């Protein structure tokens with residue numbers, strides 16, 4: 001279910017024939033996926049279908065058994081060290097709980113990736129970290145706080161600030177709205193949408209959150225049967241004849257998410 005102009009779009013992540021296996025458990029088998037520049041793609045699938053493993057594989061944190069993963073033209077599985085480093089600075093990862101270093105302040109956490117940049121003046125590094133902290137929607141004083149002093153939502157924003165540290169072209173977000181209240185989740189969605197549109201960021205978003213899919217995702221990729229079963233818009237998903245996909249996009253929670261979206265769009269004209 002490709003969009004009509006998919007062939008004209010720049011592919012920034014290309015996955016072919018991916019196989020991930022742990023012991024006898026095959027998680028992905030012959031998985032293919034293309035991701036386009038500037039899009040927000042939501043990765044959905046039942047529990048254990050390998051959404052996080054896919055994220056980790058693309059980000060070079062998990063070595064697959066077979067297949068190819070190209071990010072921004074670099075073969076990340078076989079790139080020599082320099083090539084891998086080049087690709088690495090072009091993406092940032094935000095894990096579910098922010099995965100911050102507890103012994104460092106938020107600012108110091110955001111500065112960690114920046115320390116890989118040779119010759120960066122410490123004062124400038126600090127100022128850049130403060131910029132990322134405010135881009136992630138945190139108040140100015142958050143930079144001096146330790147992760148334990150922040151709410152869960154603020155920790156996620158701090159994790160996002162760190163993912164943005166090196167001005168990446170792609171960000172990987174693992175269930176960014178999990179554990180947030182509905183208002184906090186909606187705010188986070190809008191933050192991601194704003195960053196993607198203003199910076200041209202490509203966003204790879206693992207989520208279970210139907211509101212997020214409705215609110216900000218340009219495309220959705222469904223993981224099932226060890227591969228990407230289908231990709232397309234939310235509208236496309238409603239027509240997919242597969243038991244899990246049908247239940248997910250037509251179930252009670254899906255209807256509630258549709259109602260939320262309709263309410264957010266305001267009254268329709270007759």
Ligand SMILES: Nc1ncnc2c1ncn2[C@@H]1O[C@H](COP(=O)(O)OP(=O)(O)OP(=O)(O)O)[C@@H](O)[C@H]1O
Pocket residue numbers: 022027045046047048049050051052053054
């Ligand atoms: N390092 C690992 N070693 C062994 N098994 C693993 C490893 N990483 C993931 N798995 C297994 O791979 C499967 C897919 O895991 P993954 O975390 O990607 O699922 P998921 O789709 O993100 O699930 P959920 O929606 O519940 O978060 C699971 O059965 C998990 O136990």
